[in-house]
Amino acid sequence: MKIIGDKQIKIDTALAKEIAERSGENVFLCYQCKKCASGCPSREFMTSTPTQLMRYVQLGMIDEAMKQNTIWYCLSCETCSTRCPQDIDIAHVVDTIRIMVQEKKIKADTKNSRLFNWLWMTILRYMGRMYEIGLTGALNLFTGKPFKDMSLGMKMIKKGKLKLFPSFKKPLETKKMFDRAKRLSK
Ligand code: SF4
Numbered sequence: 001m002k003i004i005g006d007k008q009i010k011i012d013t014a015l016a017k018e019i020a021e022r023s024g025e026n027v028f029l030c031y032q033c034k035k036c037a038s039g040c041p042s043r044e045f046m047t048s049t050p051t052q053l054m055r056y057v058q059l060g061m062i063d064e065a066m067k068q069n070t071i072w073y074c075l076s077c078e079t080c081s082t083r084c085p086q087d088i089d090i091a092h093v094v095d096t097i098r099i100m101v102q103e104k105k106i107k108a109d110t111k112n113s114r115l116f117n118w119l120w121m122t123i124l125r126y127m128g129r130m131y132e133i134g135l136t137g138a139l140n141l142f143t144g145k146p147f148k149d150m151s152l153g154m155k156m157i158k159k160g161k162l163k164l165f166p167s168f169k170k171p172l173e174t175k176k177m178f179d180r181a182k183r184l185s186k
């Protein structure tokens with residue numbers, strides 16, 4: 001048992017061990033230097049910083065590690081992994097937790113991030129590249145705000161910042177890649 005702040009928690013290493021088995025990353029190497037958090041571009045939107053996430057995993061604090069929005073606001077930019085003096089691939093740890101949350105059907109504070117993630121991957125899988133208007137339109141439709149971002153979108157199209165029609169890039173190749181990844185993960 002350990003006291004953190006005003007909270008009494010039971011330390012459980014099962015979560016860290018499962019993450020290590022799945023990702024090959026040892027979170028116990030983290031000594032909380034905060035280099036990952038200080039370079040994270042999504043930090044201000046996250047409930048907890050990547051540094052705090054590492055600590056939650058070390059301590060087996062499942063709710064904090066898996067139910068907060070931190071893993072869903074991660075952009076997978078890998079800045080944290082590059083900066084870590086202990087060579088922990090934090091982005092990979094985050095990805096692993098995301099997969100575990102979905103497999104275990106844990107109800108997490110994702111707001112629309114899980115839906116966004118699913119739409120993003122579906123478009124990528126079938127088109128071979130991102131189609132921003134389709135992504136934004138589908139997200140707004142699914143969340144009941146079909147006209148949200150419309151005027152901004154029109155301005156961006158006029159300025160050539162967004163393409164009205166999708167372009168496909170080796171869609172079958174990308175689908176094969178996704179199917180192979182699915183087979184390998186079984
Ligand atoms: S990979 Fe995620 S957690 Fe790491 S710096 Fe980028 S956004 Fe932040």
Ligand code: SF4
Nearest residue numbers: 030032033034036084
């Ligand atoms: S940069 Fe590495 S060692 Fe430092 S807090 Fe982040 S995970 Fe821990």
